[in-house]
Amino acid sequence: xxxRLPILVFAAVMAAIPFIPGIPPFWIVLLDNIxxxxxxxxxxxxxxxxxxxxSFGQAAFVGFGAYTTAVLSTAYGVSPWxxxxxxxxxxxxxxxxxxxxxxxxSGHYLPLGTIAWGLGLFYLFSKLEFLGRNDGISAxxxxxxGSLKMLSPGSIYYAIWIxxxxxxxxxxxxxxxxxxxxIRALRRGHIAAEAFGVHTPRAKLLVFIHAAxxxxxxxxxxxxxxxxxxPTPFGAHMGIEYLFIAVVGGAGYVWGGVLGAAIVVxxxxxxxxxxxxxxxxxxxxxxxxxxxxxxxxxxxxPGGLWPWLMSFFPERTGGKKPDxxxxxxxxxxxxxxxxxxxxxxxxxxxxxxxxAVNNVSFDVQAREIVALIxxxxxxxxxxxxxxxxxxxxxxxxxxxxxKKVDNAPPQEIVKLGISRTFQHVKLVPDxxxxxxxxxxxxxxxxxxxxxxMLRLDRADEARLxxxxxxQIERVGLTEQMHQLAGxxxxxxxxxxxxxxxxxxxxMLLLLDEPAAGLRHMEKQRLxxxxxxxxxxxxxxxxxEHDMSFVMNLADRIVVLDFGTKIAEGTPATxxxxxxxxxxxxxxxx
Amino acid sequence: xxxxxxxxxxxxxxxxxAIYALLGLALVLVFAVTRVILIPQGEFVTYGALxxxxxxxxxxxxxxxxxxxxxxxxxxxxxxxxxxxxHGRLIVRGLITNIAxxxxxxxLTLYFAAQKPPVAICIALSLVIxxxxxxxxxxxxxxxxxxxxxxxxxxxxxxxHLALQGLGLLFFGAEGQRGPAxxxxxxxxxxxxxxxxxxxxxxxxxxxxxxxxxxxxxxxYGKALRATAVNRLGARLAxxxxxxxxxxxxxxxxVIGALSGILIVPxxxxxxxSGFLIGLKGFVAAIIGGLVSYPLTAVAxxxxxxxxxxxxxxxxxxxxxxxFMLLIPVLLLRSLAAPAVExxxx
Numbered sequence: 026x027x028x029r030l031p032i033l034v035f036a037a038v039m040a041a042i043p044f045i046p047g048i049p050p051f052w053i054v055l056l057d058n059i060x061x062x063x064x065x066x067x068x069x070x071x072x073x074x075x076x077x078x079x080s081f082g083q084a085a086f087v088g089f090g091a092y093t094t095a096v097l098s099t100a101y102g103v104s105p106w107x108x109x110x111x112x113x114x115x116x117x118x119x120x121x122x123x124x125x126x127x128x129x130x131s132g133h134y135l136p137l138g139t140i141a142w143g144l145g146l147f148y149l150f151s152k153l154e155f156l157g158r159n160d161g162i163s164a165x166x167x168x169x170x171g172s173l174k175m176l177s178p179g180s181i182y183y184a185i186w187i188x189x190x191x192x193x194x195x196x197x198x199x200x201x202x203x204x205x206x207x208i209r210a211l212r213r214g215h216i217a218a219e220a221f222g223v224h225t226p227r228a229k230l231l232v233f234i235h236a237a238x239x240x241x242x243x244x245x246x247x248x249x250x251x252x253x254x255x256p257t258p259f260g261a262h263m264g265i266e267y268l269f270i271a272v273v274g275g276a277g278y279v280w281g282g283v284l285g286a287a288i289v290v291x292x293x294x295x296x297x298x299x300x301x302x303x304x305x306x307x308x309x310x311x312x313x314x315x316x317x318x319x320x321x322x323x324x325x326x327p328g329g330l331w332p333w334l335m336s337f338f339p340e341r342t343g344g345k346k347p348d349x350x351x352x353x354x355x356x357x358x359x360x361x362x363x364x365x366x367x368x369x370x371x372x373x374x375x376x377x378x379x380x381a382v383n384n385v386s387f388d389v390q391a392r393e394i395v396a397l398i399x400x401x402x403x404x405x406x407x408x409x410x411x412x413x414x415x416x417x418x419x420x421x422x423x424x425x426x427x428k429k430v431d432n433a434p435p436q437e438i439v440k441l442g443i444s445r446t447f448q449h450v451k452l453v454p455d456x457x458x459x460x461x462x463x464x465x466x467x468x469x470x471x472x473x474x475x476x477x478m479l480r481l482d483r484a485d486e487a488r489l490x491x492x493x494x495x496q497i498e499r500v501g502l503t504e505q506m507h508q509l510a511g512x513x514x515x516x517x518x519x520x521x522x523x524x525x526x527x528x529x530x531x532m533l534l535l536l537d538e539p540a541a542g543l544r545h546m547e548k549q550r551l552x553x554x555x556x557x558x559x560x561x562x563x564x565x566x567x568x569e570h571d572m573s574f575v576m577n578l579a580d581r582i583v584v585l586d587f588g589t590k591i592a593e594g595t596p597a598t599x600x601x602x603x604x605x606x607x608x609x610x611x612x613x614x
Numbered sequence: 615x616x617x618x619x620x621x622x623x624x625x626x627x628x629x630x631x632a633i634y635a636l637l638g639l640a641l642v643l644v645f646a647v648t649r650v651i652l653i654p655q656g657e658f659v660t661y662g663a664l665x666x667x668x669x670x671x672x673x674x675x676x677x678x679x680x681x682x683x684x685x686x687x688x689x690x691x692x693x694x695x696x697x698x699x700x701h702g703r704l705i706v707r708g709l710i711t712n713i714a715x716x717x718x719x720x721x722l723t724l725y726f727a728a729q730k731p732p733v734a735i736c737i738a739l740s741l742v743i744x745x746x747x748x749x750x751x752x753x754x755x756x757x758x759x760x761x762x763x764x765x766x767x768x769x770x771x772x773x774x775h776l777a778l779q780g781l782g783l784l785f786f787g788a789e790g791q792r793g794p795a796x797x798x799x800x801x802x803x804x805x806x807x808x809x810x811x812x813x814x815x816x817x818x819x820x821x822x823x824x825x826x827x828x829x830x831x832x833x834x835y836g837k838a839l840r841a842t843a844v845n846r847l848g849a850r851l852a853x854x855x856x857x858x859x860x861x862x863x864x865x866x867x868x869v870i871g872a873l874s875g876i877l878i879v880p881x882x883x884x885x886x887x888s889g890f891l892i893g894l895k896g897f898v899a900a901i902i903g904g905l906v907s908y909p910l911t912a913v914a915x916x917x918x919x920x921x922x923x924x925x926x927x928x929x930x931x932x933x934x935x936x937x938f939m940l941l942i943p944v945l946l947l948r949s950l951a952a953p954a955v956e957x958x959x960x
Binding site: 081126127129130134136137138140141142144147148149152200264266267269272310311312313314315316318319320323324327590 | 651726755758759765768769770772773774775776777778780781784845894897898901930931934938939941942945946947948957
């Protein structure tokens with residue numbers, strides 16, 4: 026949600042630079058190179074900084090873009106403008122191929138995998154006959170519009186920077202959308218996002234393709250700027266350098282990519298031309314300085330330079346409150362005014378030899394608040410995870426409205442109208458409360474990534490944000506709507522999670538210790554809210570340790586101990602049940 | 615193909631594979647203890663190899679000076695970190711390990727380099743020099759980042775690799791070098807010829823695998839290192855000095871790296887940048903071993919060596935492509951086999 030004015034100013038300045046009288050042509054060459062690197066870095070920002078997927082292999086995608094146009098425009102005489110979509114397509118297709126394999130890699134395997142294919146592809150480029158082996162391909166035709174041939178660095182300058190600014194705008198638009206929120210949630214682990222219907226592998230693949238297409242665009246421009254390609258600029262070291270650029274600029278920020286590119290390209294140039302004067306040696310001194318600076322940067326400014334630069338500007342306070350008069354359609358749901366909503370039958374979960382949940386059966390009726398209580402380690406959260414599809418049951422069955430759903434993935438469970446909160450808060454700390462809550466409405470929006478980039482999603486987006494704002498108002502956090510979720514107290518974060526779960530428009534709400542960390546007044550307000558929800562037709566299943574809260578609120582209580590159900594009944598009967606007292610207090614010796 | 619060629623390729627593969635196994639073990643060790651994916655491992659290899667070769671040729675290796683420079687850096691980092699609670703003993707200890715030690719080694723190197731020392735002295739000096747470099751690099755580059763994510767450590771690791779590789783070019787120049795064999799002589803068994811060098815390679819690899827296995831399984835220090843890997847905070851609460859664990863890991867890794875370099879430099883010509891590729895092949899093995907298992911890593915390294923030998927025979931152009939692409943299906947299997955665990959990043 027950045028203002029458009031700074032971007033316009035930036036575009037105007039970039040457009041004016043070549044007209045400055047007496048500007049050395051070499052500076053234009055540098056600016057061209059900055060633009061090319063910025064395109065790749067921008068993709069990495071989305072991939073690494075925002076999506077949390079580190080790639081050392083982006084240089085290979087630049088290679089795909091460059092070689093596609095090189096081969097087609099030299100060997101087959103295809104016009105460079107026609108090869109543009111093909112270059113992007115080839116990069117994109119390889120991204121799909123490599124992405125399908127790579128994005129499923131977890132943790133540190135992913136960056137290692139990218140190093141592996143980055144190296145492998147580099148050797149492939151340098152060995153394939155039709156790509157000209159190590160010599161590459163030369164005599165690539167220049168870009169031309171009518172009779173204007175972009176032969177000089179000054180004439181292709183505009184093509185490069187238009188590409189950079191348009192790509193930045195599209196990327197920023199993408200991040201500020203339904204799909205963008207799903208992408209931004211990726212870095213914080215997949216469980217929370219999946220609980221609201223985000224298909225995380227698909228979202229990862231999407232950013233992977235986006236980054237690859239940007240790299241391919243950079244490669245296409247590179248081929249027509251240099252008018253020759255060879256494997257060197259697409260090797261592993263360039264892949265590392267692109268990542269360095271993103272880290273220097275600030276891996277979480279689109280403009281950080283551009284800033285990083287400017288700094289690194291200029292610095293590299295300066296190092297190459299001045300270092301030999303200070304330290305005469307056999308070259309490569311700049312790599313040494315480069316490496317040392319990379320380590321120093323991580324130690325002293327791990328967030329990159331963009332956030333540091335931005336801290337000098339006055340922070341824009343607050344955002345616009347969404348227009349809450351816009352209505353979001355309710356989810357299509359089966360009528361459930363009465364009867365059994367959720368039926369858990371002999372559910373069992375074993376972790377190796379440990380039986381966390383031992384043949385537990387209970388149900389939740391429509392318009393009912395059921396509490397699941399029990400000492401620590403009783404299997405309450407595991408039961409929640411079985412119901413919501415995070416874990417699959419070893420045996421037994423779980424049905425919703427009479428339909429068996431055991432072992433359905435979380436994305437399917439939420440579609441049935443079951444939403445949840447987490448015992449350990451799973452919000453995206455660097456997103457606002459409003460944006461976090463809007464993730465809850467993910468399945469109720471329908472705009473895809475392309476529509477988001479082109480801003481065709483605004484009507485849909487406004488309705489989603491309106492719904493999110495309404496739920497925030499409902500839980501009483503309107504004041505905090507535009508604050509970052511990470512800046513709230515833990516108690517408030519739990520309430521934000523409830524608002525997010527409400528955005529699903531659920532029929533059954535699963536709350537894992539909602540009252541933990543709340544003050545007395547806040548607990549009372551929460552209890553009132555939950556009663557209102559029940560009276561409005563929703564059912565609630567909650568895990569809670571605060572007994573007075575549970576006893577005053579729940580219609581029915583299920584007690585677990587060591588994974589086994591030991592009692593079930595109204596609060597009054599549970600209070601006097603000897604089994605329950607024994608579980609909580611032990612027996613007198 | 616005939617059996618002789620096949621046997622020959624297998625033998626070649628096993629010799630290379632043994633080196634990759636050593637490197638793979640070091641990578642697993644460092645990762646398990648510090649969570650650093652040690653890209654500069656390859657530089658330890660080249661530093662070890664070229665320091666040894668330079669000394670044997672009667673030249674002064676620049677690495678000895680680097681060790682002193684890094685030692686001064688490490689000393690400065692120590693002082694800065696302890697600036698609020700400086701005391702004499704700490705300063706003296708720092709002076710001895712970080713400055714006096716590399717200074718003495720530098721003096722010895724200067725003395726011996728002038729007179730073409732015997733192989734044993736070359737080996738000893740090379741190992742000590744590279745070991746110190748590894749130790750100080752941990753202190754300077756990684757210890758301040760010890761609390762960060764695997765990813766940040768990985769990027770830092772790449773930075774260190776770039777710096778060391780650039781320095782390698784400064785020290786050793788762009789020409790390749792070879793060193794004298796550790797054990798001359800050879801014998802033949804059937805069609806195969808075993809050189810003393812290859813026997814040494816096998817023996818040292820096996821000794822290290824067994825040694826590491828015993829160290830981690832049986833000794834208190836080994837267990838402390840493993841505990842640090844699992845949970846830094848927990849290990850510290852139990853009284854384990856986590857920085858010491860990191861130092862030990864880097865010390866071992868740099869010694870193993872240097873040793874691998876010394877083992878191969880009599881067989882192959884090494885250049886200042888050869889280490890990167892060699893190290894990466896150790897990686898392929900380490901990753902197949904899941905970055906945790908020593909025996910699996912060793913077996914995988916042999917497979918990598920053999921695959922490399924065969925592909926250099928049949929499709930020498932695509933040798934590297936094949937070796938690195940081997941990693942992709944392995945990674946895929948690894949992450950499919952691993953349960954989807956929720957990761958709390960940052």
